[in-house]
Amino acid sequence: xxxIDPGLTRCGVGVVEGLxxxxxxxxxxxxxxxxxxxxxxxxxxxxDQELTRLVAEHEPxxxxxxxxxxxxxxxxxxxxxxxxxxxxLAGARVGLPVQTxxxxxxxxxxxxxxxxxxxxxxxxxxxxxxxDAPPRPADAADALALAICHIWRGGTxxxxxxxxxxxxxxxxx
Amino acid sequence: xxxIDPGLTRCGVGVVEGLxxxxxxxxxxxxxxxxxxxxxxxxxxxxDQELTRLVAEHEPxxxxxxxxxxxxxxxxxxxxxxxxxxxxLAGARVGLPVQTxxxxxxxxxxxxxxxxxxxxxxxxxxxxxxxDAPPRPADAADALALAICHIWRGGTxxxxxxxxxxxxxxxxx
Numbered sequence: 001x002x003x004i005d006p007g008l009t010r011c012g013v014g015v016v017e018g019l020x021x022x023x024x025x026x027x028x029x030x031x032x033x034x035x036x037x038x039x040x041x042x043x044x045x046x047x048d049q050e051l052t053r054l055v056a057e058h059e060p061x062x063x064x065x066x067x068x069x070x071x072x073x074x075x076x077x078x079x080x081x082x083x084x085x086x087x088x089l090a091g092a093r094v095g096l097p098v099q100t101x102x103x104x105x106x107x108x109x110x111x112x113x114x115x116x117x118x119x120x121x122x123x124x125x126x127x128x129x130x131x132d133a134p135p136r137p138a139d140a141a142d143a144l145a146l147a148i149c150h151i152w153r154g155g156t157x158x159x160x161x162x163x164x165x166x167x168x169x170x171x172x173x
Numbered sequence: 174x175x176x177i178d179p180g181l182t183r184c185g186v187g188v189v190e191g192l193x194x195x196x197x198x199x200x201x202x203x204x205x206x207x208x209x210x211x212x213x214x215x216x217x218x219x220x221d222q223e224l225t226r227l228v229a230e231h232e233p234x235x236x237x238x239x240x241x242x243x244x245x246x247x248x249x250x251x252x253x254x255x256x257x258x259x260x261x262l263a264g265a266r267v268g269l270p271v272q273t274x275x276x277x278x279x280x281x282x283x284x285x286x287x288x289x290x291x292x293x294x295x296x297x298x299x300x301x302x303x304x305d306a307p308p309r310p311a312d313a314a315d316a317l318a319l320a321i322c323h324i325w326r327g328g329t330x331x332x333x334x335x336x337x338x339x340x341x342x343x344x345x346x
Contacts, residue, residue, distance in 0.1 A: 040271075040273065041261050041264070041265040041270075041271040042265070044258055044261050044262050044265060045266060048262055048266065068251060077251070081250075081251045081254035081255050081258075082254050082255065082258035084255065085254070085255035085258040086258055086262065088213060088214050088255075089214075089217050089218065089221055089259065089262075092214040092215070092217060092218040093218060093221065098213075098214040100213065
């Protein structure tokens, strides 16, 4: 599963392997950065190229993107909304299912509380993925949390169902 | 020139030919619609596919996109911001220069007043392009206005400079 925490200046990407109800394993994380001094078309183009490359590199079964909310700072929300469109498109364009989650859905899935703060989230992600140190920067932890949430919320369910069908039909995998 | 008035439900596209200070000619206009009942990834994907197709079909020298402003209704502005990212990307991805204009820049260029209302804008676009009837729906008129604004604001300047260079160097065109 590939999780994307959208941002125009810093966009977190987390790749996690796992099945619902089982421990997850971190595959990789990345932060795509674009220069705020650069023009918007170049920033969006760079984000598109990097996210498209990471999706092709990791070949996830599906993509989870954090849903943008309007109650945040209105200026930054515009850039975040634009980055989220590019993130959703990077998955949809290659035919992957793309699911969006609100920040509180992700927090609730990871910590049990929709009100968890950044430190609690980072600490839980570090524990859940059995990492030696917290992922840095925080954008990466958020993206990994999204990927874990997506796995636990059944993002892999259709894959499992398909595998179960194959077993029932006498296949080996 | 291809102008895009971004919207997730209705996205206007206007194609206009012309040079700064000269009358402009309408080539075509389109409104790309996506179903508000459809999931976001499918809507963004459809918008991307349609805009990419229209850019390829009309082969504009450059693309103008209306800049999204935060003072509008915060709920609709999110969808508009996402649509504008797709619009900017549709031009940037094929290597075209993409310019953004604020609504009042476009209004001022077309009517002489940054405060012009929709009816004044539609009426001026109809006159400037010498159309028999106003373009319908209004999203199309806004997109055509953007393309005209882009031409008048010198969107073609670099093309002209290149042509002048060729003439100076003894070329025929």
